[in-house]
Structures are given as C-alpha cells and as structure tokens.
Amino acid sequence: MLVPVTLAHVAQEAGVSPSTVSRILNGTANVTPEKRARVEAVIARLNFKPNPQAQALANGRSLTIGVITPSLNSTFYGEALAGVEAVLNDTPYHPLVISGQWRPEREQEALDVLLLRRVDAVILMGGILDDAILERVAQRVPLVALGRDVRGLSERCVVMDNRLGMRAIVHHLLHLGHRDFAFIGGAERQQDAVERRESAVATLHGAGVTIPNALLESGEYTEDGGREAAGRLLATGLPFTALICANDQMALGARLTLYRHGLRVPEDVSLTGFDDVITSSLMTPPLTTVRQAIYDMGEVAARAALSLLRGEGVSMQVFTPELIVRESTHPPAGVRRAAAPSEVRR
Amino acid sequence: MLVPVTLAHVAQEAGVSPSTVSRILNGTANVTPEKRARVEAVIARLNFKPNPQAQALANGRSLTIGVITPSLNSTFYGEALAGVEAVLNDTPYHPLVISGQWRPEREQEALDVLLLRRVDAVILMGGILDDAILERVAQRVPLVALGRDVRGLSERCVVMDNRLGMRAIVHHLLHLGHRDFAFIGGAERQQDAVERRESAVATLHGAGVTIPNALLESGEYTEDGGREAAGRLLATGLPFTALICANDQMALGARLTLYRHGLRVPEDVSLTGFDDVITSSLMTPPLTTVRQAIYDMGEVAARAALSLLRGEGVSMQVFTPELIVRESTHPPAGVRRAAAPSEVRR
DNA sequence: ATGAAAGCGCTAACAC
DNA sequence: GTGTTAGCGCTTTCAT
Numbered sequence: 256m257l258v259p260v261t262l263a264h265v266a267q268e269a270g271v272s273p274s275t276v277s278r279i280l281n282g283t284a285n286v287t288p289e290k291r292a293r294v295e296a297v298i299a300r301l302n303f304k305p306n307p308q309a310q311a312l313a314n315g316r317s318l319t320i321g322v323i324t325p326s327l328n329s330t331f332y333g334e335a336l337a338g339v340e341a342v343l344n345d346t347p348y349h350p351l352v353i354s355g356q357w358r359p360e361r362e363q364e365a366l367d368v369l370l371l372r373r374v375d376a377v378i379l380m381g382g383i384l385d386d387a388i389l390e391r392v393a394q395r396v397p398l399v400a401l402g403r404d405v406r407g408l409s410e411r412c413v414v415m416d417n418r419l420g421m422r423a424i425v426h427h428l429l430h431l432g433h434r435d436f437a438f439i440g441g442a443e444r445q446q447d448a449v450e451r452r453e454s455a456v457a458t459l460h461g462a463g464v465t466i467p468n469a470l471l472e473s474g475e476y477t478e479d480g481g482r483e484a485a486g487r488l489l490a491t492g493l494p495f496t497a498l499i500c501a502n503d504q505m506a507l508g509a510r511l512t513l514y515r516h517g518l519r520v521p522e523d524v525s526l527t528g529f530d531d532v533i534t535s536s537l538m539t540p541p542l543t544t545v546r547q548a549i550y551d552m553g554e555v556a557a558r559a560a561l562s563l564l565r566g567e568g569v570s571m572q573v574f575t576p577e578l579i580v581r582e583s584t585h586p587p588a589g590v591r592r593a594a595a596p597s598e599v600r601r
Numbered sequence: 602m603l604v605p606v607t608l609a610h611v612a613q614e615a616g617v618s619p620s621t622v623s624r625i626l627n628g629t630a631n632v633t634p635e636k637r638a639r640v641e642a643v644i645a646r647l648n649f650k651p652n653p654q655a656q657a658l659a660n661g662r663s664l665t666i667g668v669i670t671p672s673l674n675s676t677f678y679g680e681a682l683a684g685v686e687a688v689l690n691d692t693p694y695h696p697l698v699i700s701g702q703w704r705p706e707r708e709q710e711a712l713d714v715l716l717l718r719r720v721d722a723v724i725l726m727g728g729i730l731d732d733a734i735l736e737r738v739a740q741r742v743p744l745v746a747l748g749r750d751v752r753g754l755s756e757r758c759v760v761m762d763n764r765l766g767m768r769a770i771v772h773h774l775l776h777l778g779h780r781d782f783a784f785i786g787g788a789e790r791q792q793d794a795v796e797r798r799e800s801a802v803a804t805l806h807g808a809g810v811t812i813p814n815a816l817l818e819s820g821e822y823t824e825d826g827g828r829e830a831a832g833r834l835l836a837t838g839l840p841f842t843a844l845i846c847a848n849d850q851m852a853l854g855a856r857l858t859l860y861r862h863g864l865r866v867p868e869d870v871s872l873t874g875f876d877d878v879i880t881s882s883l884m885t886p887p888l889t890t891v892r893q894a895i896y897d898m899g900e901v902a903a904r905a906a907l908s909l910l911r912g913e914g915v916s917m918q919v920f921t922p923e924l925i926v927r928e929s930t931h932p933p934a935g936v937r938r939a940a941a942p943s944e945v946r947r
Numbered sequence: 948a949t950g951a952a953a954g955c956g957c958t959a960a961c962a963c
Numbered sequence: 964g965t966g967t968t969a970g971c972g973c974t975t976t977c978a979t
Contacts, residue, residue, distance in 0.1 A: 261956055272966045277958055285964065304717055308657045309956035312971045317654065327682040328879075333674030340673060340700060349714065352698050354686060368695065371650055478883050507883050514885045533674075537824050537857045539885045607972055618950045623974055631948065655972035658955045 269297040321369030321377045322352045330532040338553020376560040397563030401556040410571045420545040420576030421454035431586045433497040437470040439484040440501045481505025485512035496587035503528035503535045521585035540582035615643040667715030667723045668698045676878040684899020722906040743909030747902040766891035766922030767800035777932045779843040783816040785830040786847045827851030831858035842933035849874035849881045867931035886928035
C-alpha cells in the first residue's frame with residue numbers, strides 16, 4: 256500500500272478495461288459474471304479502494320456531508336453530532352464538521368467552506384444565520400436544519416416543540432403550588448429562546464401568575480450565562496420559590512449561584528432546566544427538566560439528508576418533549592404537594 | 602456562483618494561460634507585476650476559489666487534517682477539538698473528525714478512512730490502538746498524538762504529566778489530614794488510567810497510607826462509571842473520608858451516589874477529580890481537581906501537525922498539571938485544617 | 948517569464 | 964457487454 260493501487264492497476268491485472276472495473280465498482284452496468292468475479296478477486300487481492308478525491312472530481316459527489324454545529328465543545332450538540340455520525344457510519348458518507356460559534360460571520364464562512372469542498376449535503380445545527388441565506392443555500396445543495404425552523408424550509412427541519420416542553424415545566428411547578436417565579440432565558444436572537452420564554456410567560460399568565468419584569472432575566476445559553484443571570488435575580492431582592500431556566504447548562508450555572516447564596520434546592524428554590532443533557536441527572540440534586548431526544552434528532556437529521564441526496568422527499572419532524580421530574584423541584588415551603596398527572600420520574 | 606468558476610475561466614478572462622494563474626495562486630514562480638495584477642483582479646471579480654478536490658488530485662495534498670477523537674460527545678475531548686479547530690482556522694487546512702468510541706476496530710476504521718481520504722496529517726486523541734500500528738501509520742503520514750504517549754513517537758505526543766497531577770491531589774488530601782482513602786480509577790487499557798492509579802497508590806504509600814483493596818475500584822471514564830464504582834465502594838461498608846476519582850466525569854457520577862446515600866461533600870467525604878472540565882467548577886460543591894489545559898493541548902497538537910506538514914521537526918510537549926482547590930475537599934471530621942502550600946483557589 | 952501539454956484517478960458518453 | 968475516449972479542475976514538467 257506504499258504506492259497506492261489505482262483502478263488502472265486493477266484493470267490491467269484483471270485484463271479488462273478501466274471502465275469495466277469502474278462499472279463493477281458502481282454497479283453501473285451489466286458485466287459478465289466471470290469477468291466480474293475475476294475483477295473482484297483482483298480488487299480483493301490488491302486491496303484496492305477507489306480514491307475519493309478522484310471520484311469526487313469525476314462525478315461531482317464527494318461522499319461528504321457538511322455539518323455546522325454552533326460549538327464543538329457542547330454537551331448538547333455533541334450528542335446530536337454523535338447521532339449524525341452513527342447514521343452516516345453505515346453509509347459511504349462522512350461528516351465534515353465545522354463550528355459556527357454562534358457568530359453569523361463564522362457560520363457564513365463555514366457554509367462557504369462546505370460548499371467549496373463540494374459537500375453533498377449540509378446539516379445545520381442551531382445557528383443564527385438568516386433564513387433567507389439558508390433558503391438560497393438550500394437551492395444549491397440538500398440542506399436540513401436541526402433545532403431551528405427555517406422559514407420556507409420547514410419540511411427539512413428537525414425540531415422539538417419548545418412551547419409544549421416549557422408548558423409542561425410550568426404546569427409541573429404550578430401543580431406543586433408555586434406562585435412566585437423567576438425566569439432565565441437564552442439570547443433572543445435564537446428562535447428557541449424566544450419560544451421558551453413566550454411559552455413560560457403565557458402559560459403562567461393563563462394560570463393568573465405574572466413574573467415581575469425584574470425577575471425575567473436572560474443571558475447566553477451557557478453555564479456562565481446562567482450563573483450571572485441568577486446573580487442579577489437575587490440582587491433584586493424580590494422573592495421567588497421557583498426558578499425556570501431555558502436550558503440545562505444555565506440551570507447548572509444558576510445552581511452554583513444559589514449555592515453561593517446559601518439557598519437550598521429544592522427546599523428554598525425549585526429549579527428547572529431544559530434539554531436533559533447528561534450532567535443534569537447527576538446534579539445535586541438531579542435536575543427536573545424536559546428531555547430533548549437530541550441524539551435521535553441527530554439521527555433523523557442525517558437520515559433526512561441522505562433522503563434528500565437520493566432525491567427522495569422528506570417531511571418535517573417535530574419531536575415531542577418529555578417532562579423529566581427529578582429532585583430539584585418540590586412544593587414551596589408550607590405547601591403540601593399534590594400529585595401531578597402524567598409525569599415521569601427517573 | 603451557480604456555475605462554479607474555474608481556473609480556466611479566470612485564465613481566459615485575463616488573457617493568460619492556466620499555468621500562469623496557477624503560478625500566481627501558488628506563488629510558484631515569478632510573474633510580471635502587471636500580469637499578476639490583471640489576474641488577481643479577475644480572480645477577485647469572479648470570486649474564484651480553486652476547487653480543493655482538483656488541487657488534491659493534482660498535487661496530492663488535501664488540505665485536510667484527520668482527527669480521531671474517542672467520542673464526539675465528550676466535554677473533555679470536545680475542548681481539545683475546539684483548540685485544534687481554532688488553530689486550523691487561520692490556515693487553509695480543515696479538520697476531518699471521526700470518533701473511535703474507545704474501540705480498536707473503530708479506531709482502525711477511522712484511520713483507514715482518513716488515509717483513504719488522503720488527509721495531510723493525523724491527530725489522534727486518546728485511543729487504545731496499538732503503538733506498533735501507530736508507528737507504522739506515522740511513516741505514511743505526519744501523526745501527532747494527544748493525551749497518550751506512543752512508544753517510539755514520543756516527540757510527537759502532546760501529553761500531561763499524570764503522575765505529577767495525581768501526586769498533587771494526594772498531597773493536598775494528606776495535608777488536610779485524611780488517612781482513610783478510597784480510589785476510583787479508569788479502565789486500565791488506557792495508559793493514563795494506569796499512571797493515575799499507580800501515582801495515587803505510590804504517593805499514599807510514601808506517606809505510610811495504604812488503600813484497602815476493596816476500596817480500590819475502577820470503571821469506565823464516564824459519569825456512570827463513577828456512579829457505579831462509588832456504589833460498590835459504599836457497599837463494602839469500609840470507612841473512608843476521601844474519595845479520589847481518576848477524572849472529573851467519574852467524580853460527578855460518584856457525587857450523585859454519595860448524595861443518594863446521604864453523605865455530604867465535603868463534610869463526610871472529600872471528593873476529587875482530574876481534568877477540570879467546565880462542569881466541575883459548577884458542581885455543588887465545586888470540585889477540587891487538577892487542571893489539564895486540554896484546549897491548549899489541542900492547539901499545540903494542531904500546531905505540531907502543521908509543523909510536521911512543513912517538514913519541520915517537533916519536540917515533545919509535556920503539560921504540567923495545576924492543582925485547583927475548590928470546596929469539595931475539607932479536613933476530615935475532627936481535624937483542623939492546615940494551610941497547604943502552593944495551592945490555587947478559584 | 949509564460950504557454951503547451953501531460954497527467955492526477957476516476958467516470959461516463961460514445962462507439963462497436 | 965465492453966473498450967475507447969474525453970473530460971472533471973488543477974499542477975507541473977518541458978519547451979520556448
């Protein structure tokens with residue numbers, strides 16, 4: 256394998272023309288069984304593998320699927336990536352992953368690189384690039400989005416119902432008897448952050464509860480974002496017995512701030528997250544949250560990309576969130592807990 | 602950009618031959634300033650970008666660096682990946698990431714794919730592939746390893762001094778007054794797991810302390826691994842005031858088990874980790890651990906790969922671990938804490 | 948200094 | 964069915 260064996264070698268060795276070998280490789284045409292056997296024997300003996308770059312140049316497909324993830328070191332998107340990889344593993348395709356860092360320029364660059372490298376399809380996770388741009392890209396290359404709904408491309412989007420999930424959380428807390436809420440949302444340039452906040456506020460409103468503006472905080476979808484936002488909430492001096500965070504990472508950060516202020520979870524404050532990343536079940540106490548089947552969403556996105564590639568259609572996938580009740584939520588002090596309907600405990 | 606513009610277009614438009622354009626692109630030879638200017642203008646106007654696949658086919662370099670990571674959804678290796686990506690960002694190279702899942706066959710496959718795709722260099726993170734295999738691969742393509750020391754390839758390995766780090770942890774605990782230890786190590790097929798365990802045992806031994814065999818547990822380097830191992834430790838009924846874990850993820854899992862058993866950290870049990878992943882500073886209580894500058898290691902690995910690519914040499918990089926004392930460690934009950942020398946608190 | 952021409956390894960349209 | 968012949972888009976001798 257020091258001098259890589261080429262298709263031409265195989266052809267010569269088997270006494271056939273290069274095209275025949277190519278045909279056998281691609282199943283492009285019928286070949287006499289005996290010739291096929293002969294060629295396949297040589298391929299096996301020489302351990303020949305076609306050069307993907309040459310194939311790409313010749314037939315325009317690179318066997319590569321571009322993936323844009325907001326961040327390579329994110330538990331959440333890491334799971335999705337793993338799902339994508341698992342699906343592509345059974346195919347000749349490989350993912351080419353680039354991170355966008357939640358910055359439009361970086362995302363644009365990532366997209367440019369992927370197109371330049373002639374990826375056969377693109378999977379976009381999250382991100383904040385304009386819908387209009389994406390729509391344009393989608394005309395050049397099969398595109399599927401994960402975790403965001405692109406206007407005009409809805410049937411290519413793998414999303415979860417954020418509103419439904421947040422509603423479940425809020426109902427759970429209301430059921431426990433909470434009336435004094437605080438909320439930490441994500442940066443509102445991201446669609447899901449908006450949806451989660453709106454849903455929380457609306458659901459509470461429906462129950463006759465209003466969150467004071469000062470207790471409606473937001474920040475980056477990160478541990479630090481949550482930590483800092485929680486600090487600002489406590490600084491207001493306003494009372495609350497339940498703190499709703501727009502994702503688990505923020506909840507993790509907020510939990511540290513509560514700890515620093517000597518507030519116990521759940522005795523003093525009930526805390527909730529969103530996503531159910533792996534660490535959430537390991538927090539002390541384990542976090543009540545809403546599960547996004549993010550690994551599965553990655554798988555679905557990859558399958559959708561493959562379908563588009565084959566020219567088949569795909570249909571929108573909306574994942575239903577699942578409320579996961581753990582120990583970070585309790586009735587507020589002085590309230591006896593009433594069993595909530597249809598909740599899952601793990 | 603619908604019909605991609607090629608080098609030939611540029612040549613024609615500028616009234617020169619393709620070779621001239623190529624030369625300008627690669628700085629391969631001298632070209633009259635005026636011609637160069639003319640061509641560059643056309644390149645800019647047409648927004649021409651050379652097709653990487655064609656370049657790869659023609660000159661044998663793919664501008665791609667293969668990265669094998671044990672897992673795409675790992676906080677630890679995710680950080681390293683981010684470091685690699687950050688460095689490559691300023692170069693024409695791009696990472697092609699494949700995960701090995703801690704399984705030799707998968708790693709081997711990943712390696713095969715990368716070589717087939719003609720990556721210009723390979724960065725191997727962790728992994729359990731035989732040193733012999735890697736040595737062979739290293740003859741075909743520039744290879745650098747991260748987080749493991751490959752026999753015969755030491756100068757291409759970016760590692761941290763595991764023994765030193767573990768020694769710091771143990772000394773810290775000894776200093777606090779602990780005498781009754783338990784230990785949870787990683788799977789010993791991994792080098793660093795062996796080093797960390799040996800160092801812990803040896804350092805304790807040096808202080809006249811022995812861990813009973815039953816309190817010397819091990820498991821996968823994961824949250825679940827730590828959770829389960831801690832369960833087995835507690836099941837022995839043997840007393841211990843300090844629990845040393847071979848990495849942060851295990852410590853996180855162990856922490857949950859302690860919580861479940863009603864044991865407080867650090868009042869009842871002091872707990873330590875290794876790596877200082879992001880979540881460790883957010884645990885309740887924040888975890889005492891040893892910092893691996895894993896992001897930096899990723900950067901260094903990427904730079905080393907680039908150096909090898911240019912035919913320059915590289916030299917071994919050993920990172921020095923840094924003890925990070927947080928709130929998960931305390932003197933054991935009844936012992937007054939003595940200030941430990943040279944420790945960092947954050 | 949620059950153009951012509953021959954590949955890089957493969958695929959595909961075209962003959963036979 | 965199968966071989967011949969052009970490319971795919973770029974690089975790189977080899978001339979001039």
